[in-house]
Amino acid sequence: MGDWFQTxxxxxxAPQNAAALASEVRDWLISSSVILADRTDCVLVSDLGYPPGPRADEAVDASGWSTPWQDVWTNGLDITTTRTVFDGGQGEPRAVTCPYCSREIELVDEYFQLDDAAWEPFRDVVHGWDEGRDVVIPCPACSRRVQPTAWKWADDYFVFGHLGFTFWNWPPFRPEFVEEFARRLEGHRPVLIDGKL
Structure with missing residues (x-):
């Protein structure tokens, strides 16, 4: 069955501002009763997370869910404030696009298995970011050098950043919740990714 997440x-x-902004957004979620203030064992990957609050249903569209989603053990919010490659979980990155020439580079074959030759330079980009290095490689199509955060991954399979809010097993967010969340991020551009483990 697995666990579904939205991040x-x-x-x-900026890295130096991630923790302060995380605190501001967390405080807004608590004051709005979307999450509870006391952390519990309710997330994967981290020890403790923030469980859903009494008004969490207002942030999601639970139509079609047969059982109360809050009854699942892994139902909390995990906040990450370190340099991280956020990913889509199961599966493989399908393709990546150059920000300069807009050429899409296929990373999987017809059986949806990683094409090792195509994936090899991007493996270094992804693992480098996780290790604290900025691996800059040329686009295979136009040869321009591309910063790690500039590549556009198909379906936002990888997103590089310093601040992420991962909600475990919550129904899909309502658009108005995502819009308000974006406002709380001081006008920064948020990316919503989802996946399954």
Whole structure:
């Protein structure tokens, strides 16, 4: 069955401002009763997270969900404030696009298996970011050198950033919640990714 997640990533916050902005957004979510203030064992990957609050249903569209989603053990919010490659979970990155020439580079074959030759330079980009290095490679099509955060991953499979809010097993967010969340990020551009483990 697995666990589903949605992550809102602020792709513009400076590393030194990530923790302060995370606190502001967390305080807004608590004061809005979307999450509770006391952390519990309710998330994967981290030890503790913020469980859903009494008004969490107002942030999501739970139509079609047969059981109360809050009854799932992993139902909390995990906040990340470090340099991270946020990813879509299961599966493989399908393609990546150059920000300069807009050429899409396919990374999987006809069986949706990673094409090792195509993936090899991008493996270094992804792992480098996780290790604290900016691996800059040329686009295979136009040869312009591309910063790691500038590549556009198909379906936002990878998103590089310093601030992410991962909600475990919440129904899809309502658009108005995502819009208000974006406002709380001081006008920075958020990217919403979802996936399954």
């Amino acid at each position: 809102i990533v602020d792709v513009q916050v």
